[in-house]
Amino acid sequence: MTNHLSARSVLVTGATGFIGSHLTAALLREGAVVHAVTRAANPPSVPGALFHRYDGTTASLFGAVKAAGPEVCFHLASLFRASHNTDEIDPLIDANIRFGTQLLEALTLASPTPPRELVFVNAGTAWQHRGGSAYAPVSLYAATKQAFEDILEHYASSGLKRTTLKLFDTYGPSDRRGKLVSVLLDHVGRTGPLPMSGGEQLIDLLHADDVVAAFVRAAEIASSGSMQPAYSLSAGRSVTIRELVQIVEKISGHPLNVAWGARPYRQFEMFEPWDAGERLPGWEPLVSLEEGIARLFRARA
Amino acid sequence: MTNHLSARSVLVTGATGFIGSHLTAALLREGAVVHAVTRAANPPSVPGALFHRYDGTTASLFGAVKAAGPEVCFHLASLFRASHNTDEIDPLIDANIRFGTQLLEALTLASPTPPRELVFVNAGTAWQHRGGSAYAPVSLYAATKQAFEDILEHYASSGLKRTTLKLFDTYGPSDRRGKLVSVLLDHVGRTGPLPMSGGEQLIDLLHADDVVAAFVRAAEIASSGSMQPAYSLSAGRSVTIRELVQIVEKISGHPLNVAWGARPYRQFEMFEPWDAGERLPGWEPLVSLEEGIARLFRARA
Numbered sequence: 001m002t003n004h005l006s007a008r009s010v011l012v013t014g015a016t017g018f019i020g021s022h023l024t025a026a027l028l029r030e031g032a033v034v035h036a037v038t039r040a041a042n043p044p045s046v047p048g049a050l051f052h053r054y055d056g057t058t059a060s061l062f063g064a065v066k067a068a069g070p071e072v073c074f075h076l077a078s079l080f081r082a083s084h085n086t087d088e089i090d091p092l093i094d095a096n097i098r099f100g101t102q103l104l105e106a107l108t109l110a111s112p113t114p115p116r117e118l119v120f121v122n123a124g125t126a127w128q129h130r131g132g133s134a135y136a137p138v139s140l141y142a143a144t145k146q147a148f149e150d151i152l153e154h155y156a157s158s159g160l161k162r163t164t165l166k167l168f169d170t171y172g173p174s175d176r177r178g179k180l181v182s183v184l185l186d187h188v189g190r191t192g193p194l195p196m197s198g199g200e201q202l203i204d205l206l207h208a209d210d211v212v213a214a215f216v217r218a219a220e221i222a223s224s225g226s227m228q229p230a231y232s233l234s235a236g237r238s239v240t241i242r243e244l245v246q247i248v249e250k251i252s253g254h255p256l257n258v259a260w261g262a263r264p265y266r267q268f269e270m271f272e273p274w275d276a277g278e279r280l281p282g283w284e285p286l287v288s289l290e291e292g293i294a295r296l297f298r299a300r301a
Numbered sequence: 302m303t304n305h306l307s308a309r310s311v312l313v314t315g316a317t318g319f320i321g322s323h324l325t326a327a328l329l330r331e332g333a334v335v336h337a338v339t340r341a342a343n344p345p346s347v348p349g350a351l352f353h354r355y356d357g358t359t360a361s362l363f364g365a366v367k368a369a370g371p372e373v374c375f376h377l378a379s380l381f382r383a384s385h386n387t388d389e390i391d392p393l394i395d396a397n398i399r400f401g402t403q404l405l406e407a408l409t410l411a412s413p414t415p416p417r418e419l420v421f422v423n424a425g426t427a428w429q430h431r432g433g434s435a436y437a438p439v440s441l442y443a444a445t446k447q448a449f450e451d452i453l454e455h456y457a458s459s460g461l462k463r464t465t466l467k468l469f470d471t472y473g474p475s476d477r478r479g480k481l482v483s484v485l486l487d488h489v490g491r492t493g494p495l496p497m498s499g500g501e502q503l504i505d506l507l508h509a510d511d512v513v514a515a516f517v518r519a520a521e522i523a524s525s526g527s528m529q530p531a532y533s534l535s536a537g538r539s540v541t542i543r544e545l546v547q548i549v550e551k552i553s554g555h556p557l558n559v560a561w562g563a564r565p566y567r568q569f570e571m572f573e574p575w576d577a578g579e580r581l582p583g584w585e586p587l588v589s590l591e592e593g594i595a596r597l598f599r600a601r602a
Contacts, residue, residue: 086359086406089359089403089406090399090403093398093399093402097394097448098390098394101441102391105387105390135451136454136458137458139455140402140452140455143452143454143455146451147449147452150444150447151441151444153436154438154441154443
């Protein structure tokens with residue numbers, strides 16, 4: 001990893017989340033001064049990060065930005081829902097559109113005009129691009145992420161250096177999201193059946209270390225001013241769920257009792273590998289799926 | 302105009318606005334049952350329309366939709382700002398994204414699943430397409446309109462028949478928006494100078510009658526299921542502001558005292574004629590600019 005962020009002020013949203021906490025730790029190791037915003041009165045501890053309080057208003061973010069004086073903002077906060085119920089309309093819009101818009105307003109307001117030295121790296125999702133299309137959302141969640149990208153373009157037109165990294169699926173240490181890799185590793189050594197879908201859908205899994213490196217690299221590219229509006233982050237290889245299970249079985253040395261077909265496929269399960277969007281220059285994934293899963297298995301042993 | 306909406310239940314948002322009030326009157330003349338939603342306790346009167354109260358929640362819209370049972374929804378409500386200040390972030394998101402999302406949720410929730418018989422005609426703006434591009438917003442307002450179109454695509458994927466009409470500029474009777482045509486007609490006979498920009502930018506002006514016909518036609522096309530996601534509504538002819546002034550002078554028989562260059566151009570004034578997007582099949586503007594302005598002038602005499 002380059003150290004272009006050393007001694008620089010960086011603002012991270014979603015710093016207590018999965019990728020956010022890995023990114024924050026990496027930035028601190030690089031010597032960056034890491035600021036974070038949170039709605040929580042008592043945020044989970046992220047050692048070394050300086051927390052600022054967000055009370056739902058742009059004014060509170062302006063205060064945070066004024067105090068932090070960030071040169072780079074990594075925007076990873078979001079509310080994920082694979083599908084939504086009616087009560088979640090407002091939370092999804094608040095978390096995935098309103099908060100980010102208020103943040104962009106605060107950042108540009110606190111910056112010299114035009115904000116040409118300010119870098120903003122946004123986290124998007126491959127679920128905005130069903131079937132690899134320019135835009136076809138899998139869920140309302142994905143639609144709100146696309147909506148925020150559109151808002152971001154408004155701020156880009158006033159000089160903000162922005163880019164969005166489209167993530168597919170991620171895994172790594174300290175993953176408390178209950179996602180597939182963790183579920184499979186948790187099941188090693190258990191005898192009861194693990195109910196799964198048919199398992200033929202493809203997934204594109206990126207290790208947290210590679211995701212973090214991509215965010216740092218994206219900030220570097222944006223800082224030079226030569227960024228694209230978005231890049232896709234792909235592991236460069238897709239596996240079916242069934243192949244993933246085989247990898248876990250091989251590494252753990254235990255057969256997994258999976259009840260294939262016990263759960264339905266989701267309405268818009270991605271069966272095709274995802275290959276839309278520009279590749280991030282100067283970055284490639286370094287942690288193979290076998291290596292990443294082996295590391296997780298060893299850490300549990 | 303066709304009368305395919307006769308005796309059908311139609312929901313109009315923004316019914317008290319400029320285009321909304323013209324559309325509502327036309328729908329009532331066609332024999333449609335027109336429902337409207339409003340936040341106001343005492344909405345401006347639109348004779349014949351049935352008003353339902355929106356209190357900021359999806360639940361209130363669900364109640365309105367359950368009562369109205371609309372087959373077609375025309376979504377014209379929006380908050381316009383040529384540029385915004387920081388206090389307007391939340392109102393712009395609430396009016397242009399949240400309200401429409403809640404409405405879509407209420408409509409699909411109240412409909413049979415999937416909502417294949419439900420038609421949704423949305424009002425967009427040419428200001429989403431600076432320089433005729435696929436997307437380049439002129440303002441945060443335009444970005445919020447684009448963001449809502451993204452949300453709309455999510456609901457389209459569950460079967461909603463939707464389309465968006467991209468409006469450039471509009472004029473006609475009962476226009477209380479203080480826009481250019483009204484300002485020029487108000488100035489006829491006055492002697493003081495009217496401060497204007499350089500006047501070389503092009504505008505594409507559509508008469509309210511033609512806009513209303515386009516919305517009705519769009520509902521018809523969507524109803525057949527053969528709609529595109531969006532259509533551009535162009536007058537088919539652009540004039541410079543200077544040419545528009547000459548038209549008003551010719552029709553009124555009075556020279557206008559215009560102080561050209563007394564005001565700056567806006568940051569993203571559109572100088573190019575706008576020619577992006579699909580044309581609405583089976584519709585063309587019928588009211589020429591000269592005819593429309595002559596009608597307005599005669600109505601004032």
